[in-house]
Amino acid sequence: MSESTNALGAYLRARRELVTTQQAGIPDVGVRRVPGLRREEVAMLAGISADYYLRLERGRDRNPSVQVLESIARVLHLDDDHFAHLLTLVAQVPRRRRRRGRRQTPPAGALKLLHSLAQPAFIEDRYFDILAVNRLATALSPGLAVGRNQLRDLFLDPAEQALHPEWENVTECFVANLRQAVGTDVDDPRFIELTGELSLASPRFRQLWARHEVRGQRGTPLRLDHPQVGEMTLNRERLTINGADDLMLIVYHPDAGSSDAEKLALLGSAALPTSDTKDQEVARTPRR
Structure with missing residues (x-):
């Protein structure tokens, strides 16, 4: 599934891969095959099930509660700008119509x-x-x-x-x-x-x-x-x-x-x- 069809999953995955085990307070034991945190580690730290977090990343659930998003944002160390962007990826808000294919003219x-x-x-x-x-x-x-x-x-x-x-x-x-x-x-x-x-x-x-x-x-x-x-x-x-x-x-x-x-x-x-x-x-x- 591409970023355009699963923007939420692409965003969560990219941000998850940037958080180190040291930042998350997880012991770094053994060889890790993926950068950053594993999905199950994010789920554990956010207090949600691993299966539910997997559904979020795979685009199978696009309506998580604000409380769930806040918990995930805390684990992924999202600041205000990143959390605001996260909300736009799940909120059911109609997109603003924009002119496409035409250059805008300044007033x-x-x-x-x-x-x-x-x-x-x-x-x-x-x-x-x-x-x-x-x-x-x-x-x-x-x-x-x-x-x-x-x-x-x-x-x-x-x-x-x-x-x-x-x-x-x-x-x-x-x-x-x-x-x-x-x-x-x-x-x-x-x-x-x-x-x-x-x-x-x-x-x-x-x-x-x-x-x-x-x-x-x-x-x-x-x-x-x-x-x-x-x-x-x-x-x-x-x-x-x-x-x-x-x-x-x-x-x-x-x-x-x-x-x-x-x-x-x-x-x-x-x-x-x-x-x-x-x-x-x-x-x-x-x-x-």
Whole structure:
């Protein structure tokens, strides 16, 4: 049974394999043929029968109680984000209808705001496709351009990888956020296309995707190593547009009066428009 037809089982199995016997407080005796905990060990620690837990992983029971899920979450060391994701895999909640096969167009007001900002900024969708940018964003990274996909560039573009001294942490965060953003909508064509391409092309992506990490992106400092101005740390803010979670405004800004602010100002000077240069405002087909 595939992940799309048994999302709950795939998630439980992946998270179970990440918990060590030491974390679970189980004596590590003999040779273990499976990574992490065995099914019967999870069941014992959660206070449920091994047969019932097996039915959950195999997709034969998709309506466990919240109390059972809380017990399993405790054993699997799920934090709030991971437990919230677990609930979406079993709750009988109608999926929100989304536009498929069509690129979204950012609202006019959001575009005006984007181009009024004096800091690097761009608009992305839930797949990290870039829909609109301002000049300073592209000066910060050529990969921040309309039609590019940040996940694809992070895993497959050496220049984009060199920009991130903490590349491993950044990729882990992006993949975990993609899991959260897509949720149970795993039959979405764009999602299938993107994850399929990256799974074939990047061992690092395959490794992270198999972990089923779930995490929301929040405001955080981001270290960059720019080829022109060197290392700097910028604050990365991710803001929803019109209260929806499908479109996000991303803004990079330095601490006031810092050397990072001076370096960003240098990039801004180099990015001043010429008479034949315009900001990108209209989405093109994503680069494949």
